[in-house]
Amino acid sequence: MIVADRKPIQEILEMVKDCKKVLIVGCKGCVTVCNVGGSKEVGVLAATLKIAFKKEEISIEMDEKTLERQCDPEYVDQLKDMVDDYDGIISMACGVGPQFLSAAYPEQRFFPAVNTTFFGGAVGHGIWEERCAGCGTCVIHYFDGMCPIARCSKSLLNGPCGGSADGKCEISKDLECIWDMIVRKKMEHGRIDDLLEMKPAKDWQTARDGGPRKSVREELANE
Amino acid sequence: MRLSYPTNITIIQVPCTGRVDIIHLLNAIEDGADGVYVAGCLEGECHYMTGNLKAKKRVRYVKKVLEELGIEPERVEMFNLSAGEGPRFAEIAREMDKRIRELGPSPINNLKKAV
Missing domain, CATH: 3.40.50 (Rossmann fold)
Structure with a gap:
């Protein structure tokens, strides 16, 4: 929401x-x-x-x-x-x-x-966290259900960066490093080799960088 | 026990202080009450587990709202006592009455022609 x-x-x-x-x-x-x-x-x-x-x-x-x-x-x-x-x-x-x-x-x-x-969800009663940056090209499936675009402070596609320490992001001790979580989950599930494949720079044209966005669904639109 | 407490206090009964919402406290202030307090059960002894703790947070929120508006936050308060503490109930009523008398009438009652 x-x-x-x-x-x-x-x-x-x-x-x-x-x-x-x-x-x-x-x-x-x-x-x-x-x-x-x-x-x-x-x-x-x-x-x-x-x-x-x-x-x-x-x-x-x-x-x-x-x-x-x-x-x-x-x-x-x-x-x-x-x-x-x-x-x-x-x-x-x-x-x-x-x-x-x-x-x-x-x-x-x-x-x-x-x-x-x-865009986020409730992680507890009265507490909401960001989960989606609305970038227009979802990449969550590459990262075992976690979005580094929305949840990494630098939106890194190849992380973590040097600012990750003890599972926390350098910008705040209260913020989990999402890349730490991604790496740990990949290791737990035996998929760590997935991360050997470098992700190329993201095409940000589908995000706000391409200007205000519009979605037209022809099967629904009246005109 | 036939204990007396100030007659200017209007008691509104609720099944649990967890029923008391922010809007109820604000409406009381808006309608001209000089002060409002919530008398809940002792912390950790709520029959519904967390009703009095919820009320405590709501009272804290309303205090913050009043502060932002330049109205004394002490006009709203939360007290905790058990149902068996009749003398303490009367004591709290007197304590709150004294506090509000010291603060004087609510500043929102200055508007003669109510909205």
């Missing part, structure tokens, strides 16, 4: 300081699963903002709404009857949400309440 973190409250307050009526829109997709932008978090943000405005003796009206997803036009469309009732709209979806909303309702202002961070 896409993982995000809530922006600091002062940053959000600064965005909506001139608004008298605000709508907070959550998303039931990834940000609900990583507990940052679902209906529950929309409620918490609304309560926090109301407290902040009351403290400053500013009267503000705030409504809450959570869409099924903010990255599909049919759900974005559900705001059409209410979008003009507000001075500003806060989106708690990933970075896709405020952009889809802005495109659908160009007259309205949309403010992001979260910082979108990475």
Whole structure:
């Protein structure tokens, strides 16, 4: 899923300081699963903002709404009857949400309440880790189910580097060296010879280096 | 025991403090409570294993939120006591009442016309 973190409250307050009526829109997709932008978090943000405005003796009206997803036009469309009732709209979806909303309702202002961070999963309750860098050419099968693009600090295809010590990456003692894990797993399973084959430089054109990406599935597309 | 404690305290009963969520504490502050405290079972003695520990984390989160907003985090607190400690319950109530009186009314009650 896409993982995000809530922006600091002062940053959000600064965005909506001139608004008298605000709508907070959550998303039931990834940000609900990583507990940052679902209906529950929309409620918490609304309560926090109301407290902040009351403290400053500013009267503000705030409504809450959570869409099924903010990255599909049919759900974005559900705001059409209410979008003009507000001075500003806060989106708690990933970075896709405020952009889809802005495109659908160009007259309205949309403010992001979260910082979108990475593609990852929950490794424990309340703890998420990065697992995918969305490079566009998956190589996980070469590395026994571990992605060095996303999980090696240098995205090395032929590792580990000299910064690997006692299974940890040199950038942090809390970060596992993924190359240490790859080598150990290959040894355990008798496949260490796989690593004798050098991996050539990756073609990054399928990643962000090739510019913004687009996926067209002809069997599904209407046009 | 017929112990007395300050009458300005409103008790909201929950089956376990694990039921108390961040939004409940924030709503109390938002609605004008000068302080809120959660009285949970002793740590390690939760009937549902970790309810009071969850409540403790949520109280800590709300304290952080209040701090960020420039409101005294001491207005929210977590206490732990057993169901058999009636005198301690009354003592905590008096302690919290004293703390809030010293802090004065919540700064959010300045807005005369409530939202």
